[in-house]
Amino acid sequence: MKYMKRRGLRMFAVAALLPALASGVVAKAELPARTAMTQQESATVKIVTQMVRDFLAAVPRGEKQTFDNFFADDIIYTRSAGVTVTKADIIKNIDVRAANEPTATFSADDFTVHPYGNMAVVNFRLIMSTQDSGKNQATYYRNTGTFLKRNGKWQVVAWQATKVPDAGAK
DSSP: OHHHHHHHHHHHHHHHHHHHHHHTOSOOOOOOOOOOOOHHHHHHHHHHHHHHHHHHHHGGGOOHHHHHHHEEEEEEEEOTTSOEEOHHHHHHTHHHHHHHSTTOEEEEEEEEEEEETTEEEEEEEEEEEEEETTEEEEEEEEEEEEEEEETTEEEEEEEEEEEOOSTTOO
16 A cells, blocks of 8 residues: 555656756756866867868778777777677778778768866867769768877777767758
């Protein structure tokens, strides 16, 4: 009987809160406002954004050194299919990827970069452009990466790729 009363009370509380949540009456947790960036933070934003752009431009060439420089040895990379791979897996699959996407080119837009000293978190929309039967096609992914500056060198230590559904690709 006590269980039923407690359960009923919880259900009542949830039912009472739902309209308030739906209407936005319940206050959301506010994040602190971001202050203006320092010169070092602005430089970090430029560096890691350019690193991503340069990397994506170089990917079609399939040079292992490009991937070796971009990804740290201890990278945690989660592909859009939900599979986590290591740097060794990434390097090993360069030739396989090139064979499956021989005409693919890559670019990026809609960057957000949050610098944190020797770390930076980057989010952007990746655009994979291909041709199929003479028609240009684009596939979109949201990518989030964490860069770490070690020994004076920026590299990616974590990466998450998520395929954007075809409808409303943004």
